[in-house]
Amino acid sequence: MAVSAFATYRRLLGYAARYRLWAAAGIFGMVFDAAVAAAFVRLIQPMLDNLFIDRDPRTIFWMPIVIVGLFLIRGAATFLADYGLARIGRDVVETLRGEVFSRYLVFPAAYFDREPSGQMISRLTYTVEQVAQASTNAVKVMILDSLTVLGMIAVMLYYSARLTLLLFVMAPLIGLVAWVVGRRYRRISSKIQHSVGAVTGIVDEAVSGQREVKVYLGQASERARFAEVNEQNRSLNLKVAATNALSTSIVQIVAAAALALVIYFATRPGMIDAMSPGAFMSLITAMLTMLPSLKRLTSVQAMMQRGVAAANDLFKIIDTPGEVDQGAVEATRCRGEIELRDVSLRYPGQASPALDRVSLHCPPGTVTALVGRSGSGKSSLASLIPRFYDPDSGSILLDGEPLTAWRLESLRSQIAWVGQQVVLFNDTIARNIAYGALGNASRAAIEDAADAANAMEFISRLPGGLDSPAGEGGALLSGGQRQRIAIARALLKNAPLLILDEATSALDTESERLIQDALKRLLRDRTVVVIAHRLSTIEHADQIAVLDQGRIVERGTHRELLDRNGHYAALHRVQFRDEEKPSADPT
Numbered sequence: 242m243a244v245s246a247f248a249t250y251r252r253l254l255g256y257a258a259r260y261r262l263w264a265a266a267g268i269f270g271m272v273f274d275a276a277v278a279a280a281f282v283r284l285i286q287p288m289l290d291n292l293f294i295d296r297d298p299r300t301i302f303w304m305p306i307v308i309v310g311l312f313l314i315r316g317a318a319t320f321l322a323d324y325g326l327a328r329i330g331r332d333v334v335e336t337l338r339g340e341v342f343s344r345y346l347v348f349p350a351a352y353f354d355r356e357p358s359g360q361m362i363s364r365l366t367y368t369v370e371q372v373a374q375a376s377t378n379a380v381k382v383m384i385l386d387s388l389t390v391l392g393m394i395a396v397m398l399y400y401s402a403r404l405t406l407l408l409f410v411m412a413p414l415i416g417l418v419a420w421v422v423g424r425r426y427r428r429i430s431s432k433i434q435h436s437v438g439a440v441t442g443i444v445d446e447a448v449s450g451q452r453e454v455k456v457y458l459g460q461a462s463e464r465a466r467f468a469e470v471n472e473q474n475r476s477l478n479l480k481v482a483a484t485n486a487l488s489t490s491i492v493q494i495v496a497a498a499a500l501a502l503v504i505y506f507a508t509r510p511g512m513i514d515a516m517s518p519g520a521f522m523s524l525i526t527a528m529l530t531m532l533p534s535l536k537r538l539t540s541v542q543a544m545m546q547r548g549v550a551a552a553n554d555l556f557k558i559i560d561t562p563g564e565v566d567q568g569a570v571e572a573t574r575c576r577g578e579i580e581l582r583d584v585s586l587r588y589p590g591q592a593s594p595a596l597d598r599v600s601l602h603c604p605p606g607t608v609t610a611l612v613g614r615s616g617s618g619k620s621s622l623a624s625l626i627p628r629f630y631d632p633d634s635g636s637i638l639l640d641g642e643p644l645t646a647w648r649l650e651s652l653r654s655q656i657a658w659v660g661q662q663v664v665l666f667n668d669t670i671a672r673n674i675a676y677g678a679l680g681n682a683s684r685a686a687i688e689d690a691a692d693a694a695n696a697m698e699f700i701s702r703l704p705g706g707l708d709s710p711a712g713e714g715g716a717l718l719s720g721g722q723r724q725r726i727a728i729a730r731a732l733l734k735n736a737p738l739l740i741l742d743e744a745t746s747a748l749d750t751e752s753e754r755l756i757q758d759a760l761k762r763l764l765r766d767r768t769v770v771v772i773a774h775r776l777s778t779i780e781h782a783d784q785i786a787v788l789d790q791g792r793i794v795e796r797g798t799h800r801e802l803l804d805r806n807g808h809y810a811a812l813h814r815v816q817f818r819d820e821e822k823p824s825a826d827p828t
Contacts, residue, residue, distance in 0.1 A: 246546070246549045249549050249552050249553050249556065250375070250545070250548075250549055250552070252552070252556065253333075253372065253375060253548065253549075253552045254380075256333045256336060256337065257329050257333055257377070257380070259332075259336075260328070260329045260332055260333075263325045263326075263328045263329050263332075264325065264329060266321050266322075266325040267321065267322050267324075267325030267326045267329065267381070268322075268384060269318075269321065269322075270317075270318040270319065270320070270321030270322030270323075270325060271318070271322045271381065271384050271385040271388060272318075272388060273314060273315070273317075273318035273321075274315055274318040274319050274322055274385060274388075274389075275385060275388035275389045275391075275392050276388075276392060277311050277312070277314055277315040277318065278315070278389055278392060278393075278530065279389075279392030279393060279395060279396055279527075280311060281308070281311055281312075282392075282393065282396050282523055282526050282527045282530060283396050283399070283523060284304070284307065284308070284311075285519060285522050285523040285526050286400070286517065286519035286520045286522070286523040287300060287304070287519065288300075288304060288519065289517075289518055289519030289522055290517050290518065290519035290520075291304075291519075292304065294517075294518070294519075322381065322385065323381075326377040326378070326380065326381050327377065329377055330373040330377030330378070331373070333372065333373060333377070334369045334370065334372065334373045337369050337372060337555055337559075338365050338369050340555075340559050341364055341365060341369075341555055341558050341559060342365060344558050344559055344561065344563065345361065345558075347563030347564055348561070348563055348564070349563070349564045349629070349630070350624070350629040350630055351588075351589065351630065352561075354588070354589075355589070357438065357439075357442045358442060358445055359438050359439060359440070359441035359442020359443065359444070359445050359446075360435075360438035360439075360441070360442065362438075362441050362442075362445065363434070363437045363438035363440075363441040363442075364438075364554065364555060364558065366441070367434075367437045367441075368434055368437075368551045368554055368555060369551070369555065371430075371434075371547045371548050371550070371551035372548050372551045372552050372555065373548075374544045374547060374548050375544055375545050375547065375548015375549060375551070375552065378544055379541050379544040379545045379548060382537050382538065382541040382544070383538070383541055385534075386534035386535075386537050386538050386541075387534075387538065389530070389531065389534045390531050390534050390535065390538070393527040393528065393530055393531040393534075394408070394527075394531070396523060396524070396527040397524050397527045397528065400516070400520045400521075400523055400524045401507070401516065401520075401524060403506075404503050404506060404507055404524065405524075407499060407502045407503050407506065408499050408503070408528070414491075414495050418488050418491050418492060418539055425480075425484050429477055429480050429481055429484075430481075430546050430547040430549070430550035430551070431550040431553070431554075432477050433474065433477045433478065433481070433547070433550075434550055434551060434554055436470060436473050436474040436477055437474060439470040439473070439474075440467070440470050440471060440474055443463070443466050443467050443470060444467070447463045447467070449714075481547075485540050488539045488540065489536050489539065489540060492535055492536050492539050493532070493536065496532045496535060499528075500525075500528055500529075500532075503524070503525070503528060504525070507521060507524070564628070564649060565631070565645070566648065566649040566650075567645070568644075568645055568646045568647045568648045568649070568651075568652070569646065569648065570642050570646045570647045570648065570651065571647070571648050571651040572640070572651060572655070574655070574737050575639060575640050575655045575737050575738070576605045576640050576737070577603075577605040577606065577639075577640070577655075577737040577738055577767060577768030578603070578604060578605045578638075578639065578640050578641065578768070579601075579602075579603040579609075579626060579637070579638070579639060579738070579768060579770070580601070580602045580603070580637070580638045580641075581599055581600055581601045581602075581622070581625075581635065581636075581637050582600055582635050582636050582637075582638070583598045583599070583600055583634065583635040583636075584596055584598070584599045584600070584622075584625065584632045584634070584635035584636070584637060585597055585598055585599070585632060585633050585634045585635055586618075586621055586625065586630060586632050586633055586791075587633055593790070593791070594633075594791050595618050595621040595791055596618045596621055596622060596625075596632070596791045596792075597790070597791040597792050598635070598792070599618070599622065599635075599788075599791070599792065599793055600793070601622075601786055601793060601796075603768055603770065603784075604768075604783075605737075605768055606766055606767065606768060607768060607769070607783040607784065608769040608771060608779075608781070608782040608783050608784075609768075609769065609770050609771070609782065609783065609784050609785075609786065610771050610772070610773065610779035610782035610784070610785045610786070611623065611770065611771070611772045611785075611786050611788060612772075612773070612774075612776060612779070612785060612786070612787055612788070612809065612812065613787055613788035613789055613808075613812075614789065614812075617788040617789050617790060617791070618788045618790075618791040618792075619742075619772045619788055620661065620742055620772065621791075622788070623740050623742050623770055623772060625637055625644075626639075626644075626656065626738070626740060626770065627652065627653050627656050627658065627740070628644055628645075628649065628652060628653075631645070639652065639655070639738075654678070654736070655736055655737050655738050656736050656738045656739075656740060657730075657731035657732070657734040657735075657736040657738070657739050657740070658731065658740045658742070659724075659727045659728055659730075659731045659740070659741050659742065660727075660742045661742050663715065663720075663723040663724055663726070663727045664714075664727070665711045665712075665714060665715030665718070665723055665726060665727070666711070667710070667711065667712060667713045667714075668710070668711060669705070669707065669708045669709065669710060669711065670691075670700060670703075670706075670707050670708070670709055670710075670711055670726060671684075671687050671707035671708060673711050673715075673726055673730065674687050674690055674691060674707075674726060674729045674730050674733055675687050675730075675733060676730055679730070679733055679734060682733055684707075686733060687707060687729075687733065688707070690729040690730070690732045690733035691707070691725075691726075691729045693729070693732050694725045694726075694728040694729035694732055695725055696722070696725040696726055696728075696729050699722055699725075711723075711726070736767070737766075737767050737768065738767065738768050738769075738770075739767055739768070739769045739770070739771075740769075740770050740771075741769065741770070741771040741772065741773075742772045774816075775816070776799075776809075776812065776813050776816055777816075779799070780799045781799070782798070782799065783798070784796060784797065784798065785797060785798065785799060785802055785809065787802070787807075787808045787809045787812075789808060794807075794808050795807050795808050795809055797809075
């Protein structure tokens with residue numbers, strides 16, 4: 242259901258209202274700012290009449306002091322208003338960034354499958370800044386310029402109510418301009434949010450895939466993609482600029498016509514004799530001072546509508562529910578019995594299921610290997626155990642309790658995971674091993690885990706040892722080194738469940754053999770689910786499940802499956818032939 246702009250803006254102002262002291266200081270400053278401006282315009286009449294016509298000595302003495310005093314007050318008021326609103330704006334940005342980022346951390350994996358990373362990054366950079374414009378700058382224009390307009394109208398009414406009424410002929414036209422402009426701004430602003438996300442997404446892809454771009458000579462293709470979204474962004478922003486410029490021009494023309502009417506009627510014989518030159522100058526100055534405020538009040542729609550469109554996007558994220566976590570079962574350390582009962586899973590938009598009525602029992606303390614061709618459902622099955630996804634049908638049990646009955650935090654505290662794509666953070670190697678809840682691990686425990694993963698072999702050669710930086714995404718380490726750091730992290734957790742999803746795929750033969758030896762020592766008293774393309778690494782598994790097109794087609798030990806001469810035996814023959822094939826003799 243669509244949310245009205247008013248409801249969105251009211252909710253946004255609710256964030257600003259949390260900082261009432263600064264809001265009060267800002268409003269107080271704006272009131273004094275507008276009051277001093279009106280007072281100065283009011284002083285123009287005695288300045289002209291008493292100074293230059295009557296040459297009054299008292300006015301000559303006091304007028305400079307009064308003017309300096311007024312602008313000292315206005316300077317303090319302006320500082321208070323500007324700083325107070327800026328403080329609110331930055332605090333609102335900080336709060337919204339924190340809330341959106343916190344939502345990202347609890348969204349289910351399916352959300353990240355469908356949401357481009359560029360859009361997600363853009364929300365935390367560009368979109369929140371648009372909200373700051375709406376929550377502070379737009380408010381400042383609305384309050385300060387509205388007060389200024391009211392103050393100038395009061396001055397004009399003081400000198401001539403009849404001439405002041407002529408100004409109201411332009412009010413309906415200015416109101417119509419503001420309404421039309423507001424609708425157009427809101428429509429364009431939502432498109433701008435999306436275009437900025439597209440720009441960010443293409444940059445993110447090109448930077449992260451810079452090696453592929455270079456090797457496959459994709460520079461021209463990436464430049465063309467970027468030019469397209471960049472041009473779209475430029476065009477949308479020019480539409481905003483054109484709308485703003487047109488509305489400003491219309492307001493100025495309408496205001497100039499009203500000013501011409503005021504001058505015309507003020508110079509009529511019946512009116513000109515009743516006004517002194519100073520009074521007439523005060524009236525005209527008040528009107529001229531009011532025009533910039535009127536112009537800003539019409540253009541404030543741009544800031545407000547951009548902010549409303551941005552706030553709508555942010556609030557949609559904040560209101561999106563995170564992972565379902567209604568379980569109550571908790572355990573310090575589970576036994577590690579996993580059972581899948583007729584589990585089916587289909588990803589959105591896919592014609593065939595990733596898993597189709599899969600049943601599998603993993604007794605505590607055993608090693609279960611999942612093998613099969615790419616796309617057979619191995620990783621999908623492993624992803625169900627930590628509840629990255631929930632099955633469409635069937636059930637998964639841990640120690641006899643459905644996974645949905647477990648508290649998510651307790652469930653995942655039982656699991657150590659090493660995925661196909663190693664994730665390292667831009668921090669030291671030690672902090673990457675002792676990540677998250679492992680942050681309080683002792684130095685000795687970190688070293689033991691690194692040593693068990695065969696990582697100390699290269700860590701000891703680094704200038705900073707464990708305190709050496711890993712780089713963004715582990716860019717300062719090789720693929721095999723990153724893999725061993727991830728394995729060390731899993732070993733440090735010492736969880737009763739261990740999931741190894743292609744965990745040794747990036748390692749050379751020697752490193753893989755050493756890690757397999759380490760894993761054999763560490764597999765005792767824990768349940769392991771391992772996915773591996775190299776069948777030689779899972780020959781000693783307690784059971785091997787062979788998947789094909791989302792179904793388990795064979796199950797047994799390595800020897801049993803070879804003797805059955807089915808799918809597993811065929812995979813083994815192909816892999817054994819590839820590994821043993823002698824290299825061609827160059828001579």
